[in-house]
Amino acid sequence: AFNKYHDYYYYSLSPPPLCSSPPCPFTQILPPAPNSGAQNVRVEVIPVVRGRLGGTVDLPCRLLPTGPDVKVSQVTWVRWDRVGRSYSVAVSHPEHGASFPDPEADGRRLKFLSAGSVGEAALRDATLQVRELRAQDQGNYTCEFATFPRGNSKGATWLRVEAAPQNQAWAQEVTQGSVPATVAFCVSSAGLPAARLSWSTSLTHKAKVTQEELSNGTITVTSQLTLLPTRDLHGQTVTCKVEHETLQEPQILPVTLAVRHHPEVTISNYDDNWFIGRSDATLNCDAQSYPEPTVYNWSTLLGPLPSTVVVQGSRLVVHTVDSLVNTTFVCSATNAVGTGRAEQTILVRENPNPAGAGATGGIIGGIIASIIAMAVVATAVLICRQQRKERSPEGHSEEDDLGGPPAYKPPPPKVKLEEPEPLQLFSLDNCEHSPLKTPYFEPSVSTTEQDAPRYHELPTLEERVGGSGLRGPVPQEPGEEEEEDDEDDDYLDKINPIYDALAFAAAEAYQKGFVMSRAMYV
Template structure:
């Protein structure tokens, strides 16, 4: 029996669903305030069902129903007294298409609208449309001016006023801050959302960017507000320009007082730890000009800046040093040194060139793979006796000399040896050995023997590293006796000299 009642209920519910599906409406409609909205309704496939009347019922909240429009095929249209009177109308006054239009919609018009048919014999059939009222919020954001400190305070605010549905606010910021948002329902059904960002502001945060992002259904994209934090703080001061080279007499020394503050610095003052400034300095706003460095500026300077929140100061101790080199003559001294070095280098280069050229043009003598240079010495060309027996070549031939002062000249000279003894006869006055008598021959042989001994001593010295063998005069014998080979040799300057020439 219980199962039978269950089956009967399912059948009734199914029939109700089929009947409700014949009333066709839109399930949901969106509208903005002050616009017009159409609510469509149609009874599909009535068949044998007789349509007697259609009504529109507004339900703001669950269980509160209110007729706003009625159509009867005989009695026509009817609009009961309600908040919609004068703003609602049928678009096509008929039972088949009883759609209505609501003009100048308000936020309070949001709710459920039911199109209900009175039929015979089926009874009432209906369809419900939900009207969703949308409102674009009025968005704004601003930074809050705060003072630097350690406590967290509100530094920026972001708001989305009277929006529907409620907006969502997020923040893009660093620095360890936090935010919270609140929502408030307005009387017209809109929602106001507010958000605040809190942090412990520092002077370094002044001017830093912070952004809030507002997202809401009626917006095509999220709206971003970027602002700069406004943090106020007392001045911070630093002094620059001291190079630790304040020597006595310097005239271009300068100190600058740099300040950082919010709000703006009102004034900057210069003093010293002892009080008044030295007479050789001059103040130009935030600059301290030292007209001439002397012992009076060997002190500690103090710069102080003030604004509406307070003051800040900084100090610098200057040390005056003695100048060991006059800076005005330093450039001249350096230039003189460089000039002297350059002149010395040029002189050395010139001397080197001259020496090289002189050596290239100086005549040279080569004999048996050895070279020699001629000075202003005379060279003699002649023959000596080669044996002790008194036979040999004639020693009384002409003697030739060569001098560099007389290039290319080979002349016969007489007794012109500068250091020759006065008792020695000239070569052309010496008699031949064949013309001497017996006494003279013995005297000549004795002199010749002494010369031979000297010659042997010279040859012994030469054999121990003295003159090379090329200087030893070769001897030749023929029917005329012993003679010497002069072995004449051509020179670069066109002259000829003998290898057996002797320096005197």
């Protein structure tokens, strides 16, 4: 049936299935409503449209082309709330134009984009523009075309309004105790939809999450982290993770916990070497607390401090050690939570303690010196090895080593030498010859066999030319000059006796005007 609103007629529509979050179960192109008698009349919409709070968004809705006999009589936009109630928000008529049921609330924010067009063509594009988006604008919207004679065709769109939240996290100062307390907050303010918050920590904890809807429809989410407040908890870091549809990736917010606790006091700088006459001996009062100590107090177990002691805040100074400081000093530190104290007994000696600071320093110095010495030795060894590698030519092989002289001298063979015989000499003047005998050694012959020959004798030139009538030279006694040369040649004989066995015999060649050089052996 038709309903009349401000003299405009529109169809009453049954509510479509509600959609609380995308994607919604609506098709992009919807067929005509059942039992309407329509044929081949379809509506094109976008199933989900997103818009930012305070911004502008378009809700597309178009009637696909039909035959010339199909006439559009009216277009209506309806919004469905969370409980299933429907509200007409905009109507377009071919004769009366566009109208809005609530001109004060919606008339200035809603607009048909085809409002400037004329005739029935303007009704086939019913795209609705929504300006100044509000959180209340979020919901299911139905666009319905009333056609003649085909009946009604409609399509549904889910409008999702989003607002980027403001996220922050901070620590809540608590006092050390035995009852769990809230130590940190993480808040995501004015988001739409609500943000998801979670804590990341290895500590045993509990998280309490609450939501608050603001007047503009946005939601603030708060998460409280609850832990047992101990002094060990102070200074540790926990993280809050914020997830939201407007964020490309989760936002991580670190929080450093703060637990107030009384001071934990220790006394340092005593070296067990306080002796009579020592100057400027000091003690330090070290306090670990939150907040920091505001008052330091020095005393002794016996009462007030000796007159030779000077207090400088957390520091106690003894300019000259005497027997009066042979006592137990007490340091107390106070902050807003409480007071902590520590004691240190001083033993004053007549003479310096050799096992005290000096001996300790000597031991430490010796250890450091040993480490340095070992490092220097190791470095020197590595450098030497590197230099040896650099000196060795590339491609060096065992064959190159064999090319040089041997690293050791083999023992000389024990040979039986015969009497030296005259050398064979040649004279360029008369072509006379002197006898020559060349020894030939057999190293394989055992040295114990004295009777067996150790070498073979080659026939001398005299024997070979005897049949030819040639006459060899007559041996002569060498002179004094020759004896001096023989003394120089004894050097080789001393190096190895084999040179003596292979040496040329002395000859009288010097008297005949020619000289033969001594042979070289390798």
